[in-house]
Amino acid sequence: MGAQQRPHTGRRLTAVVTSDLSQRLLDGDRHALTRILSFVENGHTEGRDALRVLYPCSGNAQIIGITGPTGSGKSTLTAVLARAYRGLGRSVGIIAIDPTSPFSHGALLGDRIRMQDLTADPEVFIRSMATRGALGGLAAATDDVVTVMDSAGKDVILVETVGAGQDEVDIANTAHTTIVISIPGAGDDMQAIKAGILEIADILVVNKSDLPGADTVFKQLHIFMSLDRNEGWQVPILKVSASKNEGTSELFDAIEDHRTYLAQSGRLDAMRRQRARRQLLAVAQGQLLARTLAQAEAAGTLDALIEAIAARELDPHTAAARLISAE
Amino acid sequence: MTTERKLKIVIAKPGLDGHDRGAKVVARALRDAGFEVVYTGIRQTPEMIAETALQEDADVVGLSILSGAHLELFPRVVAELKKRGMDDVVLFGGGIIPRDDIIQLEKIGFKGIFGPGSSTLDIIEWVRNNAPTRDAA
Numbered sequence: 001m002g003a004q005q006r007p008h009t010g011r012r013l014t015a016v017v018t019s020d021l022s023q024r025l026l027d028g029d030r031h032a033l034t035r036i037l038s039f040v041e042n043g044h045t046e047g048r049d050a051l052r053v054l055y056p057c058s059g060n061a062q063i064i065g066i067t068g069p070t071g072s073g074k075s076t077l078t079a080v081l082a083r084a085y086r087g088l089g090r091s092v093g094i095i096a097i098d099p100t101s102p103f104s105h106g107a108l109l110g111d112r113i114r115m116q117d118l119t120a121d122p123e124v125f126i127r128s129m130a131t132r133g134a135l136g137g138l139a140a141a142t143d144d145v146v147t148v149m150d151s152a153g154k155d156v157i158l159v160e161t162v163g164a165g166q167d168e169v170d171i172a173n174t175a176h177t178t179i180v181i182s183i184p185g186a187g188d189d190m191q192a193i194k195a196g197i198l199e200i201a202d203i204l205v206v207n208k209s210d211l212p213g214a215d216t217v218f219k220q221l222h223i224f225m226s227l228d229r230n231e232g233w234q235v236p237i238l239k240v241s242a243s244k245n246e247g248t249s250e251l252f253d254a255i256e257d258h259r260t261y262l263a264q265s266g267r268l269d270a271m272r273r274q275r276a277r278r279q280l281l282a283v284a285q286g287q288l289l290a291r292t293l294a295q296a297e298a299a300g301t302l303d304a305l306i307e308a309i310a311a312r313e314l315d316p317h318t319a320a321a322r323l324i325s326a327e
Numbered sequence: 328m329t330t331e332r333k334l335k336i337v338i339a340k341p342g343l344d345g346h347d348r349g350a351k352v353v354a355r356a357l358r359d360a361g362f363e364v365v366y367t368g369i370r371q372t373p374e375m376i377a378e379t380a381l382q383e384d385a386d387v388v389g390l391s392i393l394s395g396a397h398l399e400l401f402p403r404v405v406a407e408l409k410k411r412g413m414d415d416v417v418l419f420g421g422g423i424i425p426r427d428d429i430i431q432l433e434k435i436g437f438k439g440i441f442g443p444g445s446s447t448l449d450i451i452e453w454v455r456n457n458a459p460t461r462d463a464a
Contacts, residue, residue: 031412034384042333105333106358112379113368119375119382126382130333130363 021046022053025152030125033152037127040144051144058150059272061093061157062259065171067137067197068181070163073207075114077181077242077251078160082118084252085156091123093154095146097139099162100130107131111160125149137161137168143279146174164197172200173278176271177258179203179251182221184213198225201235203254209239209247233261296323334458337385339367339376341400342392349421350391356447357454373400377407385416387458392422398431405435417457421445 024032036054039047064081066074075096082092096111107130118124127149129139138161139145149157161171172178180201198204204225206218221237236254240247262268296302305323308314314322338354340347347369354366365383367376380388388408390401401420408416419439420432429440439453 030381034381038335038384100363101358104359104361106361107363108354108358109363109365110368112365116368116371116375119378120372126379128365128383132333 022050025050025054025148026057028153030122033125033148034127036148037145040148041129041139041141043141047144051147054151055147058147061146061150061154063146063150063157063159063175063177064255065159065161065175065178066181067161067164067168067171067178067200068205068207069165069183072163072181072183073242074160074163074181075111077179077205077207077240077248078111078158079115079118080242080245080248081158081252081255082115082124082156084248086118086121086123090155091153092118092125093146093149093152093157094118094124094126094160095129095142095149095157096126096160097129097131097137097142097162100132102133105132125152125154131162134170135168136170137164138170138174142170143174166196169197169200173275176262176268177202177255179205179255181205181207182217183208184211184217202233202258203251204235204237205240205251206237207240207242210241210244214239232265232267233258292324333361333363334386334454335363335365335383336387336389336454337365337367337376337380337383338389338391339371339379339404340369340391341371341373341376341404342394342396343370344392344394345369346393347391349393350389353389353391353421353447353450356451360451360454362454373403373407376404377411377413380408380413380416381411385413387417387419387454390418390420390422392420392424395423397422397424398428401432401437402435415459417459419450419453419457421450 021032021036025036036047036050039050066078068074078094078096082094085092094115096109098107098109098111100107109128109130111128112126115126118126127145129142129145131139134140142159146157146159159171159175161168178200180197182204183206204221206214206221208214218237218239225235225237238247238251238254240251242248262271293302301323305314305319309316309319336357338350340350350366354364357364365379365385367379376388376390390404392400397420405418408414418437419441420437421441424432424440424442432440438457441450
């Protein structure tokens, strides 16, 4: 806490808590950054050590989420926004998430293909991540990867989710501004009134607006979004063609408007507390589960309980209570 | 939370030819073998490939080329990787590469070169046997 200056240039960690790698990251060493990201992603102890040191240096970056269905143009739009921020001289981090195979546990991460021209820019750092079984549209370690990029001095961090359908809404808990993309031809007006992904939008984009059917989607979204209770921020609906760079400056303006709104309305402060609580509980949950499992495995109770449930001798709730109480 | 490190493999196409079927087949096969594979797309400069390997913290980089410029481009990728401190990356390549050239490429660190007719199973096995067991930096 407290007023943290931007890291990156000349920030010194105190000798007691410093790790050499974290100091190198703060000095702008991208090799240190990439290694710390791997440690964090893999749940390595060095990653946790780095997060302890780097967390107080984070909290400065503007975090923008981009989500929408497969093939809706998330990567292309992410690249467009990255170029816009680079044009203003701001450094950019990109986290591009693709799914892990439920069968092989491998992943093919292909979002960089749409971002090739950004690769040569030393002020852009792109990291691909696989979901590794997480279901909310992000990878499990996404928040920690954001923290590390943030502490490395990235001004803007763009987080591109996996192709999202209806329920992949975790991005709204990570980003300050969430952009939800719709495209023409992806369902009737019933889709626009269902719960889920449209509700998390701070900005709605109808991408591929040069294609037939774009106006229909645009009107449907307008009608149903106008039913929303207005809590100080009217969700703009924007027609964009990312690949033709049309409507993108309006999108950029909308993001900056939302950023101003968050700061002036006090929403940003509320958001920080909500996230602190959510992260604390999520990490605590993970740690408790790991501890419980380690104990149960050592005591040999885990397999016995699994067998009992499978044989229908014990229901999962009772079994879980026993699992937790068995020390 | 697991502490197992998943291998990250960058598959890249240097040079100007646009024939990326082979690269995509290899990327897909490695995915099915349980690796996390980043595919860069075609027409990558050596700088772009090395930069991608750095940003992704790749354990392994595989280069695919059809144009015949491998003796020109592969060494430049090695040089760019070195420049970025990524000298611990394991390298392999694929393409129409003559036997004499293979010897030269082996000398600069390409431990595996796969020509036409190579089986994806061979490539997967090669990666398993040659990938680094890098744990701490």
